[in-house]
Amino acid sequence: MSWKLQVAEMKKTYITDQEVWNTLHHFFYHGKTKTTYKYGFFKALLEACITANEHNEISYDAIFYSFTKIYWNLVIEDGLWQSNTRTQPSSVQKEIETFAQQNAIPPHWNFEKLTDTQKIELIQKVKQVGKKYVIGALYGDFNGEIYTFDLKREYLQLHPKYLLFLQTYKRILTNVTNYQLALFLEKFNELEKVQSLLTKVEFITERQSLKAFERLLQQAGVTACFYCNKTLHSKTHVDHFIPWSYFQNDLLWNFVLACPTCNTRKSDKLAAPQYLNSLIERNEALLNQEILKDNLNHYNAAKLEQLYTFAENNGIGGGWMP
Numbered sequence: 001m002s003w004k005l006q007v008a009e010m011k012k013t014y015i016t017d018q019e020v021w022n023t024l025h026h027f028f029y030h031g032k033t034k035t036t037y038k039y040g041f042f043k044a045l046l047e048a049c050i051t052a053n054e055h056n057e058i059s060y061d062a063i064f065y066s067f068t069k070i071y072w073n074l075v076i077e078d079g080l081w082q083s084n085t086r087t088q089p090s091s092v093q094k095e096i097e098t099f100a101q102q103n104a105i106p107p108h109w110n111f112e113k114l115t116d117t118q119k120i121e122l123i124q125k126v127k128q129v130g131k132k133y134v135i136g137a138l139y140g141d142f143n144g145e146i147y148t149f150d151l152k153r154e155y156l157q158l159h160p161k162y163l164l165f166l167q168t169y170k171r172i173l174t175n176v177t178n179y180q181l182a183l184f185l186e187k188f189n190e191l192e193k194v195q196s197l198l199t200k201v202e203f204i205t206e207r208q209s210l211k212a213f214e215r216l217l218q219q220a221g222v223t224a225c226f227y228c229n230k231t232l233h234s235k236t237h238v239d240h241f242i243p244w245s246y247f248q249n250d251l252l253w254n255f256v257l258a259c260p261t262c263n264t265r266k267s268d269k270l271a272a273p274q275y276l277n278s279l280i281e282r283n284e285a286l287l288n289q290e291i292l293k294d295n296l297n298h299y300n301a302a303k304l305e306q307l308y309t310f311a312e313n314n315g316i317g318g319g320w321m322p
């Protein structure tokens with residue numbers, strides 16, 4: 001039984017695209033599932049790919065940050081039941097509900113409203129449950145091909161083929177995951193809770209406010225619109241340089257300040273390549289500021305360039321200019 005494994009090796013070294021598709025089809029359409037773990041964890045994996053180091057390793061802290069946020073918003077913000085039986089909630093749901101109760105969290109709170117200390121405490125708790133029930137199970141769902149793991153070292157190492165594949169087809173894979181997750185939730189939740197369910201699931205990790213990033217960039221000395229260079233007045237927008245539809249991670253190095261006109265016009269498009277170069281220069285400057293260092297974890301220029309190409313390949317329209 002894969003979910004009981006402590007350490008797992010990669011079963012195969014050479015994998016073709018077709019083999020990955022076959023395994024994914026099996027994962028999405030044939031595996032039986034009693035809870036929403038596999039969809040929540042796969043969503044988290046897609047999101048956490050950006051934190052992979054040069055050995056394709058992702059720390060449990062990074063992946064369980066995403067997993068906890070997704071699960072919290074499903075359970076607390078939207079009040080959705082996560083297992084196929086009304087008598088037994090999934091262990092993660094139970095952990096989260098207990099935490100919310102102990103901390104007197106009001107109903108429908110978004111994960112972002114928790115304090116940093118609460119987030120850290122909860123992520124550690126969810127990680128313990130995830131180590132027991134989720135990591136090995138997903139490994140099994142993917143025939144032991146997708147990653148290796150070591151529960152003691154707390155790292156997953158993705159197969160390089162899978163890492164590239166997940167980034168190359170991220171948008172479509174996210175949509176299919178959302179769809180399957182919604183199908184499951186629809187079956188086991190009351191009618192009133194599943195209203196606009198696809199929208200709820202799609203935007204489950206959207207941040208409530210980007211104010212914190214606005215402040216950080218202002219503190220770093222940004223006073224003009226990143227695109228048209230006009231001085232910013234009271235109405236400043238925080239723009240996802242790589243659009244949210246491809247890149248849902250809230251990372252400082254992907255945010256720029258823009259005037260309302262540029263931000264609205266750019267919308268869900270990619271800016272022209274010269275702006276990519278400007279952003280790389282901007283981020284270099286931020287890296288030199290001691291107070292911002294923690295906000296630039298996992299950043300390097302090559303990663304941003306690669307992300308830009310992936311976004312283009314995922315059908316995000318490019319070449320936008322003010």
Ligand SMILES: [Zn+2]
Nearest residue numbers: 225228259262
């Ligand atoms: Zn502008």
